Amino acid sequence: MRAARLMTTALDALDALESESIHIFREVAGEFDRPVILFSGGKDSTLLVHLAVKAFAPAPVPFPLLHVDTGHNFDEVIDFRDAVVERFGLRLEVAKVQDYIDDGRLLERADLTRNPLQTQPLLDAIVDNKFDAVFGGGRRDEERARAKERIMSLRDAFGRWDPRKQRPELWNLYNGRHAPGEHVRVFPISNWTELDVWRYIQRENIELPTIYYAHRREVFKRDGMWLTEGPWFGAGAGETLEDRSVRYRTVGDGSCTGAVESTATTLDEIIAEVTASRLTERGATRADDRLSEAAMEDRKREGYF
Structure with a gap:
């Protein structure tokens, strides 16, 4: 009840x-x-x-x-x-x-x-x-x-x-x-x-880009974030590409948008993950917001x- x-x-x-x-x-x-x-x-x-x-x-x-x-x-x-x-x-x-x-x-x-x-x-x-x-x-x-x-x-x-x-x-x-x-x-x-946002997406059955859900991707760690290679840059000296299960909490310029490690492939799992998180999506995954306070x-x- x-x-x-x-x-x-x-x-x-x-x-x-x-x-x-x-x-x-x-x-x-x-x-x-x-x-x-x-x-x-x-x-x-x-x-x-x-x-x-x-x-x-x-x-x-x-x-x-x-x-x-x-x-x-x-x-x-x-x-x-x-x-x-x-x-x-x-x-x-x-x-x-x-x-x-x-x-x-x-x-x-x-x-x-x-x-x-x-x-x-x-x-x-x-x-x-x-x-x-x-x-x-x-x-x-x-x-x-x-x-x-x-x-x-x-x-x-x-x-x-x-x-x-x-x-x-x-x-x-x-x-x-x-x-x-x-x-x-x-x-x-x-x-x-x-x-x-996620609860409403679930209720309304709103389609999203697939990268919001957990998938396998080659990523490398820089400044505490998992970044992926692209036309912007690749892994640098001392950075190693790793195949990991990740998803994106926010989507922006690929050079400064990081992924989070995740196995959440359904909306229920994403909602549970967001509920437990102590970091905002930008704070966790956007390098451009870390340039200064x-x-x-x-x-x-x-x-x-």
Whole structure:
């Protein structure tokens, strides 16, 4: 009986989170002229697409998707991204970091990590397409800088975020006012946790890239993380490739996204694993967030999502 009550409470909580997210999508659609959803093919952006489809069904989603492509992606994720776009009949805009490196607007970093290079292509895509609201899958439980943000977060004409200018959001009232040239970043799943996301994925039977589930992969350990070889780099001196059972908790640039050792091949097993974890997904598997104590906040001030 107690277990049944706990399950009912969990489902009620998911219903409330879903309702809030759908409300945010509809508010933005009614208030802004040119919204766009940032979509990488990862679990959080896939959840955004699922919620957007629900928010406007049976009509199609009324705005496009935007992927800032580092060029260092996992093949499974790009294939999945394209399959989602085709399945729902969505329009996908792609801003490529490689284009900026090729024409000299950006320089390849010495460490070959491209996540910090996403900012300029993102800001240019927003300006070129006149997007005034940009949906993202950021959640407050991921990282301290993201915990500071409101659901609707104003960016100035240069795409910069000022944490001192956060607007109050009381009683589900959101302030999307912005001057010409400014835009608003919108986080419909800001109040979700990683565990909420996985429970909802299970409840809604949402398909994800296969790398979120345990699989065999050749990896090497660097700075306490299991990285895989790719077009970005390979194992260095003193680093040995090992065949291990791993999965990815978050998906990003392959040069800075680590895997975790896991045998979880089902949603039940993943949920049990996440429940027992003491580290957030970014804290456990994203090297770019370890560059400094304020790495994420510094990038957000510059215009990063």
